[in-house]
Amino acid sequence: MKLGDGSTDFWTLAIIVGLACVTVLTRCFFFILDRPWGLPDWAHRALHYAPVAALSAVVIPEIVMTQGHLVSTWQDARLYAAAAGAAWFFWRRGVLGTMVVGMAVYLPLHLGLGW
């Protein structure tokens, strides 16, 4: 699927079905089988870091990169929106507030100033 063409692609649908299987697999991981079992120690330890690392690896490039390059200007609404959202989170907690505050900063800068 290419950006913005909005047409349905069979392969994309297949990946979506795969993601649904990933949801079932991860949410049921330890009670799929009837007999009790455990993970090796290294996998247990990786569970502490892998989720936060995965999100960060997805999120950070979406904030600081444009067309494959690090943003070279401070006039980018995403930077201020992300900073405001993160500041809100550490002040008040709550994912919803992070998004609302971030968009409240993003939209005026993006639509008003064209950043």
Add this chain to the structure above:
Amino acid sequence: MFFLRSVRRQPEFREGMRVMAPMAVGIGAWGLMTGVAMLKSGMSVVESVAMTLLVYAGSSQLAAIPLLVAGAPAWVVLATGFCVNLRFVVFSLHLRPYLMHMPRWRRLTHGYLTADLSYAVFTARYTQPPQGAREEAAQEAFLTGGYFVTWCAWMGMSLLGIALANFIPQAWGLGFAGVLSLLGILCSMATSRLRVLAALIAGATAVAAYALPLKLNIVTGIGVAVLLCFWMEKQFGLDASTEDDR
């Protein structure tokens, strides 16, 4: 399991719904923005609806969107979704004694429908697994009532978001709301110093390795962060589990 009358008849079903109801507003608003974000990022209506109805995991959906749009290979999308969902693997270990008395199809249905908030509310209400048939039925009904509310709020508002997204111009950049939601989840998961470090390393690596083909910078970021954190644990004698309890 809300399609089973025997579960709905238990008084705990309503109790679970009541406890979850105040949180439905936040879940619904997040679902709405996820719906808008999917379409505004360039996915088709059919793809967005399929993703909403089938995947039912906000963070892995939002993480998958930029990868799908960039044409990343299937295994990278699935591996990223798996890593983003790894917290559920930890939850499933906790839930196992609560569910093992049921047949497998029933366990899997409950597991699939139990997301972050349902898990948190359920395990806070019942700190011990059930003893005897009465408690088994009560706990199952409470869990079901809770995720029934979550599921309705999420599905209804996501589909509404998909419907409304067509009336919103692409230039508004509303897809960025999805990134901001992920940022919020990211912040909520950065609960220890080592996890903050893991996030910073993974983010920096993903940026530095951006030129890699097939969106491999994501997998590289995860790998480098996990390995460096292992090394830090050993080097400074830190313990991940005690750090988490902070």
